[in-house]
Amino acid sequence: MTYSVCIFVFDNVEVLDFAGPYEVFTTASRVYGKQNLLSSVTPFEVFTIGKIKESVRARAGLKIDPDFDFKTHPKIDVLLIPGGVITEALKDASVINWIASISKQTKLTASICTGAFLLAKAGLLEGKSATTHWEDIEDLRVMFPHLDVKEQMRWVDEGSIVTSAGISAGIDMSLHLVERLVNRDLALHTARQMEFDWTENG
């Protein structure tokens, strides 16, 4: 099957938070294609989504145009919520409500870095373990005291909800998801194609 992977982008999203996973899932599909020349199936289709279909300015200014918006988009199997400066998104009920409602339909929803705060606000982490950027661990504990916030983990996999540590840990988590959704061989070959030294949980 082909999983549709949707990455939420917003003003001040951290560039590597969304670009790292984007690279992993698109590269995994390319590597899979080379390994399975007779197959027309690709494991992942990746697209970006914005709250509205207007350009967003990622952190430090990179300008990206999302493929879709909250109102009109294909079915989402894997929803990825990156972090960055999430202050505005956290206060935006339309963002939080969308994450909460769409996550009922996804196979899994995952956050990168401070994206965990958005999942927590959307009520997706209640009674679950989670992680975030090392600098924000304490804030996550204080703001959401019912969470079991883990440190020193590249990612925390709670089945339908997965959270990762900061920035580049999103690449490690995405490789883990490639392993989980397809197989370990594809995750290893994807890391090799990216010349990336995959750090797994200890």
Next chain:
Amino acid sequence: MTYSVCIFVFDNVEVLDFAGPYEVFTTASRVYGKQNLLSSVTPFEVFTIGKIKESVRARAGLKIDPDFDFKTHPKIDVLLIPGGVITEALKDASVINWIASISKQTKLTASICTGAFLLAKAGLLEGKSATTHWEDIEDLRVMFPHLDVKEQMRWVDEGSIVTSAGISAGIDMSLHLVERLVNRDLALHTARQMEFDWTENG
């Protein structure tokens, strides 16, 4: 001083090739700002440039709007040429000529992954050592027999010209440039902020 870092983007540019270095230099400036609260100087200003000022579609579809184009842009201290599918750019005399002429004015020009082919075509690697993605080492040797193509290196630093290995090696090389242009402490803190395990040359 503030170095202006210019990243060339084009159709089918590899996402992590440009996004990794973008993250490194912008994060380095942020980290520097936290460490030097009384200073108003940031070490790096980062922007993207396209051949013309129109959206480009990075590899697999990510749509980005470059900040500037070949005709109008600020002074460039550090020019970064990412890779990806470079077949069209390699045949485009306006791209190759621009890289050749603008590199005479930069402090340094660096490539990521198959971006090395564009530097070679622009004549910047004559008689120099260089590297590229492991999958493209042989092609680089065949197409440009005067180069000394190195394997198993994360980057090759030839002073005004620096080349890196594939995709994520652009992050390692960018951290090296942060060390070279500012200092090692800032490079290490930037890697820590990105939760990135910096792989240096052995």
